Amino acid sequence: MSVLRVRGVVLPEREERTFWLDGDRLRTGPAPGGDAELVVDGGFPLPGLVDVHTHPGTESVESPFDASVLRKHLLEHREAGVLLVRTPGTVARMPAWVDGDAELPRVRSAGRWLATPGRFFPGAGRDIAEDELPAAAVEEASASSGWCKVIGDWRWDEPAVPLDLLTEAVAAVHAAGGRVAVHCQSAEGARNAVLAGADSLEYGMHLDPGLLDRMAAQGTALVPTLAAFGANADAWYARERSARRGDWITGWEGMLANVCSAYEAGVTVLAGTDSFPCGTVAAEAAWLARAGMPADAALGAASWTARDWLGLPGLTEGAPADLVAYDTDPALDPGALAHPARIILRGRVAH
Ligand SMILES: [Zn+2]
Incomplete structure (x- = not known):
């Protein structure tokens, strides 16, 4: 040979x-x-492209995890040059065969979405009572690649996971050697995720830019998934005026501004797609550049910076x-x- x-x-x-x-x-x-x-x-x-926010295995949260769909999604990533992914929440834990299949990208999984009452699609994640969150977070992180994913807020006008509870969950996972990704789309949810010391904010819509220095200092990454939001932007702008529309547009415009400010403040900003088909992280890198990140940094967010963040040289x-x-x-x-x-x-x- x-x-x-x-x-x-x-x-x-x-x-x-x-x-x-x-x-x-x-x-x-x-x-x-x-x-x-x-x-x-x-x-x-x-060193390969990286998508740090993708949910291979099923295209709808109502569908069960399907091995052939999972393999198809991961191959879509590979065909696009995405050789490492992080899955922040899936309907079932990542099956062990994924790591043993040499044709598939390397996968860092976060186990099942951790959903407290009223937050997330019922039955799609692991539904738990609030007081079960710290132990369940440790369980998902320990059973997966060291990551867990907490749905930190859900509806924009309903309360986020309380700060003291989220802080306790993050501390418990860190004590067990794991890392915590937090879904946050409201100002309260984003603030709680930062103050709790989460390792990554997924979306970070309505994130107060005053928290960026703290994120940089404690090593909390930002995964804005701009392409996924941007795909809906025209439709939101075209809607009739409403509180919800105003909230979305304020949040979206804040996300674009925060990407550049976060990068300048020293926050690790990373590329995640959160959408189907898989294998579109190049489009997210383009969005990060459009939001004002320097070309090399936007590319690194979808490659070497993300790889390093996930522990690969x-x-x-x-x-x-x-x-x-x-x-x-x-x-x-x-x-x-x-x-x-x-x-x-x-x-x-x-x-
Ligand atoms: Zn997602």
């Missing part, structure tokens, strides 16, 4: 590097003798052999991001 080799200008360093693929590892040292095949010859390799000696390569620099040509020239997952050429 020939040794597969990769050569190109690696991002984000923009440094010419050469690797050979040692199974699922990148090696920079001398390659073993014998045939060599250059599978990437020039161009711009990045960039394209260096000994790193997992995941990469996606482009003919042109995708930071300078965002349209290129959706068209990888080469995709390598776990040391195998996938495209």
Whole structure:
């Protein structure tokens, strides 16, 4: 079998590097003798795209988890160059076979959505009483990839999960070595998530920009899923005036402004899609750039920054052999991001 080799200008360093693929590892040292095949010859390799907010397995919260749908969704991600995903809530816990399937992207799951009464679609997540939240959060994080997902608020005019309870849940998960993602769309929900020390705010609609410095200091990431909201924006603006419409538009415009301010304040802003079909994280990177993040930072939010945040290195000696390569620099040509020239997952050429 020939040794597969990769050569190109690696991002984000923009440094010419050469690797050979040692199974699922990148090696920079001398390659073993014998045939060599250059599978990437020039161009711009990045350490794979990442979608940190996707819900593979079912396209409707009313449908049961389906193994073939799960596999289809994960393959859609892979075909787009998304080689790592985080699933902040699914209708069932991620089945063990996912990690063993070499054709599928790496998955960091958060178990089932944790829904306290009146919050979330009934029966879709794990429905619990409020006082069960801390223990259930530890259970989901321990049974998954270390993450759990709390529905921190639901209807815009109803109370969020109380701050003391959310604080207790986050502390319990942190004590168990896990991390907490919090769904928040109201000012109260976003504030409680930050003050409770959550690891990520999903959406963060109505987030008070006065909290961004605190987020940066304590390492709370922001996952705004702008493309998912942006898809509805025209319809909201076209609606008849109402309190709900005003609230949505204020929230949406605040999200766009917060993305740029958050980045400038040092908050880790990451790309998540929260939509179907899977494999559209390139569009979210474009939205982050449109909201004012520098091109490299918007691209990193959908690649190396997210990978690092989930504990995986960039394209260096000994790193997992995941990469996606482009003919042109995708930071300078965002349209290129959706068209990888080469995709390598776990040391195998996938495209
Ligand atoms: Zn979601």
